[in-house]
Amino acid sequence: MENWRNYTKVLIPDIPNLNQIDVYQKNGGYEQLKEVLTSGKWNPKSVTDEVKAANIRGRGGAGFNAGLKWSFMPPKVEGLPRYLACNGDESEPGTFKDRRIFMFNPHLFIEGATIACYAMQMDAAYVYMRGEFADWIDKFQEAVDQAYAKGMLGKNIMGSGFDLDIFVHKGGGAYICGEETSLMESLEGKRPYPRSKPPFPAQFGLWGKPTTINNIETLANVPLVIKNGAKWWSSIGAPAHPGPVLYGLSGHINRPGVYEYPTGMKITDMIYEVGGGMRNNKKLKAVSPGGSSCPLLTAEMVHGGLTMDADSLRTVGSVMGTSGLCVLDEDTDMVKFSYRIAKFYDHESCGQCTPCREGTGWFVKILRKFVENRGETKDLDLLLELCDTMEGRTVCALADATAWPIRSALIHFRSEFEARIVSKASFATA
Amino acid sequence: MAESVVFEFTEAEKAEIQKHVAKYPDRKSAVMPALWIAQEKFGWLSPEAMELVASTLDMPYAQVYGVASFYTMYFKKKVPKYLFDICTCFTCGECGGDQIFKHAQNSLQVDENGHSADGKFWIRQAECLAACDTGPVMQIANRRIVHNLTPAKFDQTVDMLRRDQMPAFEPVAPKYDQASPAAKAAPEPEKVQETPPPAPEVISDSSEEE
Structure with a gap:
């Protein structure tokens, strides 16, 4: 990854007004859709195979091969509708990349979603956008309207006989709706409790019909794969976790923002070069690599040469998540930080499963004791025990997402918690 | 409240809700958009407003309440503007x-x-x-x-x-945000139309942006 400085942006290139369909088309937009639908060179299976070969690992956090996910769809049965759900709920703290696609390159996503629908023979696509995106929902709807007006959506697209509708659905402000089965419940008009799997969405999804759910950025990569081939796409970045990525940089750095680079970027390059270094030249303390649910990285790990891809992050027990890096400096109070993470998950737990509903609340109560310098030595073990009772014991991964960062904070920054224990004597003998 | 509120949708609002109903295979799925319209109209979602949504979509009140009460952006109490x-x-x-x-x-x-x-x-x-x-x-x-x-x-x-002036939409983008074309186009907004279409591939180098 030494040549990242010469990287050419493909997801959000520097082209003014690219959100306007004319500009997008002038720059080669919708050509890939045209080729797929009308050239006769492609069929649904070959598109799926190409995307599978590219190994687009889902950009929503789970990192699962998108083409492989597509191939799980059962054979098309005439008269039985099937749906694509596009996940633009983007509510994970530290994540703000999909909004950039909605704002600056919406047609790339629309084109990608349409190609995906062709590959899986879908009848409609639903784009779930978080309610807080109110302004961007309106802007994205304009882009969808433009696509309809130009015949890129609707009936008989480009004379190919393929029909597709894309509908925008506005959320109501709930993190849980970014979980795929919760998103489906929300779209259906129910209280969005995640569903138990199996059955998986490909068998029983939206309104009980075969459904695939992909992240916005994942779908935006599809036209790029079609344009330049799976080989080209997978040659970008880290071999086992390839492709261009929108990195979100936030926290105590000089130039927070969204940056497009290949996967496998050194985190030190992200912080000190791309991000312009630490604010006020402070020392680095920790990095949350891909949204609040990822186990934290210490400065030592980061300076040890960690890169932003699944394999590298796995060596230290973390994950790439949504590639939104929150950078924390030496002055950060990790106890307060953990408490705030716990508060987030406590607020966002849907309340369906006992370990999560009760556990997130207990995290808040116990961590508050530490914030207020009332911690007890036994609480440290209690917190770890709580992690054990939550991880892997609920319908969805929200409980895990709470436990992971807090466990990592307890492991890596234990002394900060110990310093908040009320009796120094108990701490000294612990 | 001296003025009594009439809990009815206008014809235009009903048409708007029907537009949403048409998007989904099940009319109950339009409950979220209908709640948005009701909240916009009444300022908050009182039991009467939720009852109206329920009868408009021909669905149980309890389901409407279950949805409305789940989300932070739906107001279940009367709130300031x-x-x-x-x-x-x-x-x-x-x-x-x-x-x-x-x-x-x-x-x-x-x-x-x-x-x-x-x-x-x-x-x-x-x-x-x-x-x-x-x-x-x-x-x-x-x-x-x-x-x-x-x-x-x-x-x-x-x-x-x-003074009831809503601040303008900020197209986002801190100054150095590499992913924001708007930030770069900003200095010369008038010329955007005249410049020849830029090559689709632009070499980006964040170190040059300083």
């Missing part, structure tokens, strides 16, 4: 959101419900608003996000809203 959702989630909180929230509490003299003394504003701590790079941020009345918030910018926003 302008809500400030001030993000104090971890990035914004670390970058000044906590101080902004305290500042807002003091300057608006809010009560225990977060309502301002003049009854026009309402503040609450928001969870992540997906704008961590421009933190601290807040959202006004479920609509506009205000980026790079400072106490001064907060006060300025309050002044505007006292």
Whole structure:
């Protein structure tokens, strides 16, 4: 990854007004859709195979091969509708990349979603956008309207006989709706409790019909794969976790923002070069690599040469998540930080499963004791025990997402918690 | 309340709801858009407003209530006109959101419900608003996000809203944001139309952007 400085942006290139369909088309937009639908060179299976070969690992956090996910769809049965759900709920703290696609390159996503629908023979696509995106929902709807007006959506697209509708659905402000089965419940008009799997969405999804759910950025990569081939796409970045990525940089750095680079970027390059270094030249303390649910990285790990891809992050027990890096400096109070993470998950737990509903609340109560310098030595073990009772014991991964960062904070920054224990004597003998 | 509220949708609102109903294979799925329309109309979702949504979509009240009560953006109590959702989630909180929230509490003299003394504003701590790079941020009345918030910018926003002026949409983008074409196009907005279409491939080098 030494040549990242010469990287050419493909997801959000520097082209003014690219959100306007004319500009997008002038720059080669919708050509890939045209080729797929009308050239006769492609069929649904070959598109799926190409995307599978590219190994687009889902950009929503789970990192699962998108083409492989597509191939799980059962054979098309005439008269039985099937749906694509596009996940633009983007509510994970530290994540703000999909909004950039909605704002600056919406047609790339629309084109990608349409190609995906062709590959899986879908009848409609639903784009779930978080309610807080109110302004961007309106802007994205304009882009969808433009696509309809130009015949890129609707009936008989480009004379190919393929029909597709894309509908925008506005959320109501709930993190849980970014979980795929919760998103489906929300779209259906129910209280969005995640569903138990199996059955998986490909068998029983939206309104009980075969459904695939992909992240916005994942779908935006599809036209790029079609344009330049799976080989080209997978040659970008880290071999086992390839492709261009929108990195979100936030926290105590000089130039927070969204940056497009290949996967496998050194985190030190992200912080000190791309991000312009630490604010006020402070020392680095920790990095949350891909949204609040990822186990934290210490400065030592980061300076040890960690890169932003699944394999590298796995060596230290973390994950790439949504590639939104929150950078924390030496002055950060990790106890307060953990408490705030716990508060987030406590607020966002849907309340369906006992370990999560009760556990997130207990995290808040116990961590508050530490914030207020009332911690007890036994609480440290209690917190770890709580992690054990939550991880892997609920319908969805929200409980895990709470436990992971807090466990990592307890492991890596234990002394900060110990310093908040009320009796120094108990701490000294612990 | 001296004035009694009539809980009915106008023909235009009914048509709007039908447009949403047409998007989904099941009319109950239009409950979220219908709740948005009801909240826009009545200011909040009273039991009567939810009953109206239920009868309009021919679905059980309990299901409408179950949905409405789940989401933070649907108001289940009568609330002041302008809500400030001030993000104090971890990035914004670390970058000044906590101080902004305290500042807002003091300057608006809010009560225990977060309502301002003049009854026009309402503040609450928001969870992540997906704008961590421009933190601290807040959202006004479920609509506009205000980026790079400072106490001064907060006060300025309050002044505007006292005159019922909604701050303009900020197209986002801190100065150096590589992914924001708008930030780069900004210095010469007039010339954008005239410049020849740029080559689709532009070499980007963040070190040059300084």
